[in-house]
Amino acid sequence: MGNVPVIKAALLGAGTVGGGVCQILEWQKDEMPKKLGASVELKKILVRDTKKEREGIDSSLLTDSWQEILEDPEIQIVIEVMGGIEPARTCILEALRAGKNVVTANKDLLAEYGRELLDTAEDQGVDLMFEAAVAGGIPIIRPLKQCLAANHISEVMGIVNGTTNYILTRMTADHMEFSEALALATELGYAEADPTADIEGHDAARKVAILASIAFNSRVTFQDVYTEGITKITAADIRYAAELNMVIKLLGVARNTEEGIEVGVYPMLIPSDHPLATVNDAFNAVFVHGDAVDDAMFLGRGAGKLPTGSAVAGDIFEIVRDIQAGCTGRINCTCYKNLPVKPKEEMQSRYFLRLHAEDRPGVLAGIASVFGNNNVSIAQVIQKSAAEGTAEMVIITDRVVERHFRDALLIIKEMSIVKEIPSVLRVYGK
């Protein structure tokens, strides 16, 4: 192939993902002209510290001046992999307003300011792509926006946090308690020094907000997502789940119901034969149900230098194709509906309740009658003797309205026969 156009790009950030993007663009150098009819050249890389040694990064490209990039008319693509809200938000908005196309991996930003960013891209007729923001290397944004565009999607459910999936896998396979599994995840580099966003479910909530917005064509933000983490899960819960032929996974769940969107992140018992139950270690997976496609599942690595870099580089290639074809800005915001998000109290689920109560006749009947009086139907009960005079019960409910279940729980907690309620979890199913 002879001379092809060279599209100039700037990278904002040269950390884990930025390093991966540089490596992949280098690997693809010879093939790009054939694949895209153009090649991509990184002209500048924005970092905080230009003096720091960075393996695989051409130090002559480093700058700490955003203005230098913004004011360079040759730069047509800005790749934001700095993370955080500011200055990433301002840089992206300024880049879009300057007519530059943008790729970002920043779920924190998209889950709160997605509408503002996408509207700006649309006004400017440029591309804003973010495949890496949800589930790292797994293609899910473009499949939802394009390949599955002819469906009404009714459910998106996924394991979208690798750290917590690794922890729960160790608790299940190696019978570890939470703290032991977290320590191992930290030692192996899965969990960050401050693991709060992962273990409290915030990282997954940002991803599920983005997924729900795209799947249901209606904006869902991080604040809309009811979120529970995995810090209270114990080895005992995992053992009971196994006894019920289930496993516990931290799931992001979004459903498009007639009364509105239900969206949450919480640990859930799912049947061992559900496709998501077999997704282990740090792997991610997203399960989608559409009226035409039926069930579809997307599986792969949700984080890491090269998997995440793969998604970012794929977006860069797509933008290069759009630039070549003169059609940037073709697909931006797809949220053309304004569906209500259901309040948490109105969401519906099956529940798993583990409690310790006095071991004497009538106790189970007393608890069952509180549930019955509050419209909560019981599906299954397991009862075992625990310590002297104490019974451990596990009660699984049918699908009930959260408000009814919580009302019953408040009364049960106050019953003198009930000593402790160590766990309340959700259970998959109708």
Ligand code: NAP
């Ligand atoms: P990282 O390793 O911490 O790298 C961040 C980079 O951005 C560093 O090079 C840093 O510069 C630069 N930077 C940060 N703030 C800056 C500022 N104010 N001005 C200039 N440069 C700045 O982060 P990462 O893990 O690559 O993550 C980047 C983004 O990708 C985040 O939005 C993250 O959520 C997303 N993401 C990451 C993964 C993953 O596996 N890591 C997966 C999916 C999505 P210095 O080096 O000079 O400090």
Ligand code: HSE
């Ligand atoms: N911390 C995330 C996880 C990766 O454990 O999946 C970045 O999105």
